[in-house]
Amino acid sequence: MATPVSPRAHRETQPNDWLSVASMTLLAFHLACLLVWVVGFSWVACLSGVALYVLRMFGLSAGFHRGLAHRTYTTGRVVQFLLAWCGTMAGQRGPLWWVAWHRQHHRYADTAQDIHSPVVYGFWWAHLGWVLCRRYDGTERAVVKDLMQYPELCWLDRYFFVPPVLLACGVFLVGLGLECWVPSWHTSAMHMLVYGFIVSTTCLYHGTFTVNSCAHRFGRQRFPTGDASRNSYWIAVLTLGEGFHNNHHWYPSSERQGFYWWEFDGSHCLLTVCKWLGLVWALRVPPLHVLDTPTHLLSRSHSAATSSRRAK
């Protein structure tokens, strides 16, 4: 993969990226959402869509992000693979690709080398533009060497289209079954496909992308991270806790991103249940000195902390 260069410069040299596979896929999903007016409403299909949104967001948040990208807890290979499968069902490419770019984001947050910084390159580029850009289709393998020891993750990354396609077929078949065997539920194969897969996946795209765009523009900065990351409660609700992004940039090693009891962190709650069930363990928490330090004291050490973190 080529070294990250200015996305603005790239946009100027390759304007035809609107015809890339990613662009066509995203466009197709958005247009297909209009089918809700063709098939009509179904409560069962709508609730299935919500459930599949939560399941796949958990795969992205707990699996891709907190598990694979930051190693904030320990788990076995089966659970690691299942969480990665759930994340891949979101249709946002494979785990190695996702993790490599995310690690690059932390390393260069809100500088020219951060490919989805809304501060440097603008809101829409951060939200969607970079994803559509063919230049960023590749994965910098050196950044994810630790994950390449798992052949199952490499397979998932290579055949990233398999989980979402199987999911689409699965919800269609379930809808067909419900239509035949439980007609009182007033749902159908097309209802399930449209609400359970198409609308749910489109919402997932924007839910995830708000962390790259909005969580670096809107909200409150508790910690002087030296970048533009913000804490936003509404983004946290949409993303199972990922909206506490300033907390996360300050202490990425913590599994928990809502640092205080009033910061509802959905993925943390679900991972805690997984811990009770013995599926994951050693959830890492922010040290007490991070939680107890008043913000005005942190501000004094802003410069020193920023330079030391940038040096890592």
Ligand SMILES: [Zn+2]
């Ligand atoms: Zn960020």
Ligand SMILES: [Zn+2]
């Ligand atoms: Zn992160």
